[in-house]
Amino acid sequence: MKLYFDCSSGISADMIFEALTRMGGDGVWAKHVEIPEGDHNVDGHHHRSYKEVKAIIENSLMTDKVRATAYAIYDIIARAEAKVHGTTVEDVHFHEVGRDQAIRNIVGISGAYNSMFINEVYCSAIHDGTGTIQCSHGEIPVPVPAVRAMMEECDYEFVTDEDVKTEMVTPSGLAILMGIGAKYVPEMPEGVLLQDVTIKGKRDTGKPGLRVCLLT
Numbered sequence: 001m002k003l004y005f006d007c008s009s010g011i012s013a014d015m016i017f018e019a020l021t022r023m024g025g026d027g028v029w030a031k032h033v034e035i036p037e038g039d040h041n042v043d044g045h046h047h048r049s050y051k052e053v054k055a056i057i058e059n060s061l062m063t064d065k066v067r068a069t070a071y072a073i074y075d076i077i078a079r080a081e082a083k084v085h086g087t088t089v090e091d092v093h094f095h096e097v098g099r100d101q102a103i104r105n106i107v108g109i110s111g112a113y114n115s116m117f118i119n120e121v122y123c124s125a126i127h128d129g130t131g132t133i134q135c136s137h138g139e140i141p142v143p144v145p146a147v148r149a150m151m152e153e154c155d156y157e158f159v160t161d162e163d164v165k166t167e168m169v170t171p172s173g174l175a176i177l178m179g180i181g182a183k184y185v186p187e188m189p190e191g192v193l194l195q196d197v198t199i200k201g202k203r204d205t206g207k208p209g210l211r212v213c214l215l216t
Contacts, residue, residue, distance in 0.1 A: 001116065002215040004188050005123040005177065008159075009207035010168025013105040015199045016176055017112070019212040023195045025112025030104040032061040048098030050078045051090060056103060062111065069110035073179035077171055080149035095136035097172050106172060113180055116214070121182040122189050125157035126174070129164030129205065146171035156184045164205050191215030 005011065021027045035056060057070050074097075081092045096102060128143045135144070143151070143158075147169050151158055156177070161168065193215055200209035 001118050001194075002120045002122065002189055002191055003113075003116070003118045003182075004185075004213040004215065005121075005182060006188070006211035006213070007124050007126040007169075007177075009209050009211075010127055010129075010201065010205060011173035011177065011210055012170040012201050012203075013102065013109065013172035013176060015201045015210040016173065016212070017105050017109050019197050019199045019210060020109060020112035020116070022197050022199070023212065023214055024116070026115040027108035027112040029060075029062040029066050029111035030108030033057075033100075033104045033107050034060045035100050035103070047093045047095065050074065050092045050094065053094060053098055053103060057107065060107065062107060063114070065114045066107065066110045069114060069179060070107050073106050073110065073172070073175050076150065076153075076175040076178050077146065079153070080146040080171065080175070083149045084145040096170075102172060106176070109176055118180075120189070121177075121180050122185045123156065123177055123182040124185070124187075125159045126169060126177075127159045127161050127164075127207075128169040129161050129166050131165035133167045142167045143169060144171065147174055150174050150178065154178055156182075157186075161207075164207070166203060166205060168203075168205050168207070188213060189215065 053074055077097055078089045078092045082089045130142055132139045132141050195214040198209045198211045
């Protein structure tokens with residue numbers, strides 16, 4: 001089975017999670033993520049270290065394959081954040097991607113992906129916007145720094161949509177593609193199209209949404 005991501009409308013974790021579960025992927029492991037009690041807010045911002053995220057994944061109920069995929073995705077994010085902030089991977093603190101729902105999304109995607117018997121994963125050129133966005137670090141440029149760092153570590157094709165003045169590619173979205181081993185192709189691979197879903201993200205970009213196709 002082949003999975004193809006048409007990223008001409010960008011990509012994010014919530015879009016991927018909804019697409020895979022709509023296609024029959026079992027994201028049930030997201031419900032079994034055990035978030036420890038405690039306040040992770042510092043100066044009004046949400047913080048969780050990479051070590052804490054790994055501990056949450058380790059201590060939650062899931063199969064070894066699902067856990068390994070979740071680790072792979074977070075390791076890519078951690079390396080990008082370490083590069084941006086000039087620190088070590090183990091000392092990285094996450095903001096948006098360390099939130100409870102972000103962890104559940106990534107674990108759910110890891111579960112859904114591993115339940116679908118996918119042999120090959122492909123993606124189109126990845127489109128992002130321009131301008132700036134507001135986040136826990138304040139106002140930052142698009143592509144956001146973590147995405148820029150990941151761009152240097154992969155061989156995907158990236159396209160800037162000058163007419164979109166906001167973020168289209170999130171760090172978790174790009175890390176998921178890299179973590180599951182997606183390969184860039186200029187067009188959809190050959191095969192019998194079994195399923196075809198398009199998911200709009202929470203951010204209004206004026207684009208149709210992430211298209212995900214399942215092929216034989």
